[in-house]
Amino acid sequence: MNPTIKDVAQKANVSIATVSRVLHNLGGYSDKTKQKVDRTIKELKYQPNAIARGLINKRTQTIGVLFPDVSSAFSSELLHGIDEFVHNHNYSVVVCNTDQDGKRTLKYLQLLREKQVDGILFSSEVLKKEYYDLLEDMRVPVVLISSQTDFPNMPYVKIDDFQAAYDAVDYMVTKGHRRIAMISGTKGDPIAGTPRIEGYRKALEAHGIAFNSRYLFYGDFMYESGGRAMKSILQKAPEVTAVFAASDEMAIGALSTATQHGLNVPEDISIMGYDDLRLARMVNPPLTTVRQPLHDIGMIASGKLIDMIESGEIAQSQICAHSIVERQTVRNIT
Amino acid sequence: MNPTIKDVAQKANVSIATVSRVLHNLGGYSDKTKQKVDRTIKELKYQPNAIARGLINKRTQTIGVLFPDVSSAFSSELLHGIDEFVHNHNYSVVVCNTDQDGKRTLKYLQLLREKQVDGILFSSEVLKKEYYDLLEDMRVPVVLISSQTDFPNMPYVKIDDFQAAYDAVDYMVTKGHRRIAMISGTKGDPIAGTPRIEGYRKALEAHGIAFNSRYLFYGDFMYESGGRAMKSILQKAPEVTAVFAASDEMAIGALSTATQHGLNVPEDISIMGYDDLRLARMVNPPLTTVRQPLHDIGMIASGKLIDMIESGEIAQSQICAHSIVERQTVRNIT
DNA sequence: CCCATTTAAGTAAACGTTTACGTTACCCTG
DNA sequence: CAGGGTAACGTAAACGTTTACTTAAATGGG
Numbered sequence: 001m002n003p004t005i006k007d008v009a010q011k012a013n014v015s016i017a018t019v020s021r022v023l024h025n026l027g028g029y030s031d032k033t034k035q036k037v038d039r040t041i042k043e044l045k046y047q048p049n050a051i052a053r054g055l056i057n058k059r060t061q062t063i064g065v066l067f068p069d070v071s072s073a074f075s076s077e078l079l080h081g082i083d084e085f086v087h088n089h090n091y092s093v094v095v096c097n098t099d100q101d102g103k104r105t106l107k108y109l110q111l112l113r114e115k116q117v118d119g120i121l122f123s124s125e126v127l128k129k130e131y132y133d134l135l136e137d138m139r140v141p142v143v144l145i146s147s148q149t150d151f152p153n154m155p156y157v158k159i160d161d162f163q164a165a166y167d168a169v170d171y172m173v174t175k176g177h178r179r180i181a182m183i184s185g186t187k188g189d190p191i192a193g194t195p196r197i198e199g200y201r202k203a204l205e206a207h208g209i210a211f212n213s214r215y216l217f218y219g220d221f222m223y224e225s226g227g228r229a230m231k232s233i234l235q236k237a238p239e240v241t242a243v244f245a246a247s248d249e250m251a252i253g254a255l256s257t258a259t260q261h262g263l264n265v266p267e268d269i270s271i272m273g274y275d276d277l278r279l280a281r282m283v284n285p286p287l288t289t290v291r292q293p294l295h296d297i298g299m300i301a302s303g304k305l306i307d308m309i310e311s312g313e314i315a316q317s318q319i320c321a322h323s324i325v326e327r328q329t330v331r332n333i334t
Numbered sequence: 335m336n337p338t339i340k341d342v343a344q345k346a347n348v349s350i351a352t353v354s355r356v357l358h359n360l361g362g363y364s365d366k367t368k369q370k371v372d373r374t375i376k377e378l379k380y381q382p383n384a385i386a387r388g389l390i391n392k393r394t395q396t397i398g399v400l401f402p403d404v405s406s407a408f409s410s411e412l413l414h415g416i417d418e419f420v421h422n423h424n425y426s427v428v429v430c431n432t433d434q435d436g437k438r439t440l441k442y443l444q445l446l447r448e449k450q451v452d453g454i455l456f457s458s459e460v461l462k463k464e465y466y467d468l469l470e471d472m473r474v475p476v477v478l479i480s481s482q483t484d485f486p487n488m489p490y491v492k493i494d495d496f497q498a499a500y501d502a503v504d505y506m507v508t509k510g511h512r513r514i515a516m517i518s519g520t521k522g523d524p525i526a527g528t529p530r531i532e533g534y535r536k537a538l539e540a541h542g543i544a545f546n547s548r549y550l551f552y553g554d555f556m557y558e559s560g561g562r563a564m565k566s567i568l569q570k571a572p573e574v575t576a577v578f579a580a581s582d583e584m585a586i587g588a589l590s591t592a593t594q595h596g597l598n599v600p601e602d603i604s605i606m607g608y609d610d611l612r613l614a615r616m617v618n619p620p621l622t623t624v625r626q627p628l629h630d631i632g633m634i635a636s637g638k639l640i641d642m643i644e645s646g647e648i649a650q651s652q653i654c655a656h657s658i659v660e661r662q663t664v665r666n667i668t
Numbered sequence: 669c670c671c672a673t674t675t676a677a678g679t680a681a682a683c684g685t686t687t688a689c690g691t692t693a694c695c696c697t698g
Numbered sequence: 699c700a701g702g703g704t705a706a707c708g709t710a711a712a713c714g715t716t717t718a719c720t721t722a723a724a725t726g727g728g
Binding site for chain 2: 116281284
Binding site: 004005006016017020024026048049050051052053054055056057 | 683684685686687
């Protein structure tokens with residue numbers, strides 16, 4: 001239906017090869033033929049077919065991105081960075097929402113393989129052996145985002161979760177808090193769970209405050225779980241003056257139930273989040289939190305992936321800088 | 335590198351055609367050969383190449399989705415619905431972030447054309463003639479999301495913006511409010527701008543309240559603009575008892591600056607939003623708003639698009655039901 | 669037991685490119 | 699002016715499938 005390179009060749013009275021050559025500025029044709037070919041391309045409104053091209057040079061200029069939840073603010077800020085970088089480098093991105101479901105993940109990986117994507121960005125989920133094996137089989141570059149692995153051929157880009165949590169808690173104690181609760185993410189999560197708890201614990205200990213397991217609560221990173229955890233805190237540890245949540249969503253959930261229980265933040269209780277999503281600025285009062293530069297992380301990871309695709313070499317992992325952003329949810333009680 | 339259908343054929347001692355036939359359950363082979371072929375497929379870990387397949391049957395099983403801003407909560411809730419439906423029907427989605435930039439949009443459209451997507455979802459932006467022409471040229475099905483057009487071959491799925499705004503304002507006056515300001519979206523926006531203003535005006539008039547242009551303020555749907563508008567309201571029309579914002583983000587912006595100015599919501603001023611994003615529930619107090627079922631809209635639009643792709647017929651446009659969700663930002667002052 | 673029909677395959681063209689290689693025709697050099 | 703070199707093309711194979719067409723063998727009916 002659409003005109004092909006063959007149609008152009010016929011109409012311009014040249015061979016297919018010549019058209020292809022002027023299309024790619026490869027030289028080997030006179031100025032006159034270039035003019036002629038260019039003209040008929042315009043006339044026919046010819047558009048190259050990337051599928052045919054992909055078949056022959058085994059490159060689709062497409063990367064696959066896996067998210068546990070595309071609709072989360074976390075994912076969409078990453079996606080924004082990814083999309084920006086990737087499109088500027090003439091790649092496209094196909095997104096997959098794994099729902100944190102192993103079966104779905106495997107299915108999507110298969111799909112991406114069949115579609116011959118040039119590389120894969122794997123975000124915010126731990127890389128199970130099962131996935132790793134399949135990925136190895138696919139022989140495409142992979143970079144991990146906000147995740148980590150020991151496999152040497154899979155670089156990651158993330159922040160230092162231990163240090164970020166450490167800094168957050170350290171910040172709170174310098175503000176005079178000593179009875180600090182933590183709302184952790186999913187129990188046992190080796191990336192966003194344990195290291196942040198360790199950071200919390202070590203920061204406390206560095207200030208001579210004993211770690212108290214009664215002050216440790218678990219959620220699942222989502223808003224609702226933050227509220228539930230806050231309820232528990234209010235019941236079981238009302239003496240707490242500050243709570244550090246392992247995600248902004250949980251922090252905001254905590255914030256909501258705190259105020260619903262008649263507490264003022266930060267006057268009665270301080271709250272600190274983790275991520276610095278856009279909505280951290282939007283809540284009331286604006287949330288003090290530790291910032292992950294998600295947009296940049298998305299761009300950096302895409303850059304590494306494209307490098308790997310085009311150079312064939314494996315990229316270095318990268319730890320991005322985090323920072324504390326002071327807003328209005330932690331009070332100075334010194 | 336990866337095994338091809340040819341490798342399978344050789345190893346199984348059959349022809350390529352036979353392998354293809356068992357792959358697609360087309361019949362024309364004995365049980366024994368099926369066994370043999372299936373076995374060698376497993377042995378070789380053969381995966382079909384969707385690119386080659388796409389070249390021949392002119393279907394890529396891929397759709398393109400254009401968003402003005404992928405990182406917005408609005409887009410990502412749509413995307414979630416789209417992704418879910420689309421993947422369940424064996425399509426993939428490639429996302430493009432237009433940034434509301436005409437040049438970028440045109441570039442992405444070109445890209446999607448080269449990549450031979452089977453259809454396009456065009457979201458939340460008005461369909462300029464320029465885009466329409468290109469889209470026509472591409473000869474692929476298109477469905478509009480939260481947008482609208484008179485072109486007959488481009489169905490849309492959205493809610494009734496006029497009626498939704500009408501209902502919101504009507505709700506507020508039944509709560510006793512008569513001096514109601516509106517924070518509209520971008521001035522002149524024919525989809526999410528004018529109709530909502532009209533709904534506001536007509537609802538007022540239906541209750542015998544004269545429309546007062548002093549009560550109409552403009553933003554751009556984003557958080558910050560809601561705050562700015564609220565500041566203006568407080569200065570120029572302090573007698574207002576309620577404000578209706580044309581997006582949740584603006585409503586939340588208004589909410590923030592209102593409380594920063596020492597006002598309590600809803601005691602001192604009522605606020606109502608539009609969209610029912612996830613964050614409407616997360617703010618404090620939870621935002622009363624008019625709900626667009628974004629996840630469903632995404633699914634429905636995807637369904638229509640896939641229908642069009644597979645049937646060749648153009649689908650009907652659809653107006654989805656909206657609803658008022660009462661939370662805690664509008665006070666009854668009767 | 670022969671011929672017609674069905675079953676189980678194989679052959680090859682086609683999809684739209686890219687690219688290695690071949691073929692002219694022309695120019696320049698010695 | 700013979701010969702090599704080069705510029706300007708054209709030819710055709712290849713990428714990995716699908717599928718229309720062909721062929722050979724098996725089956726069945728009279």
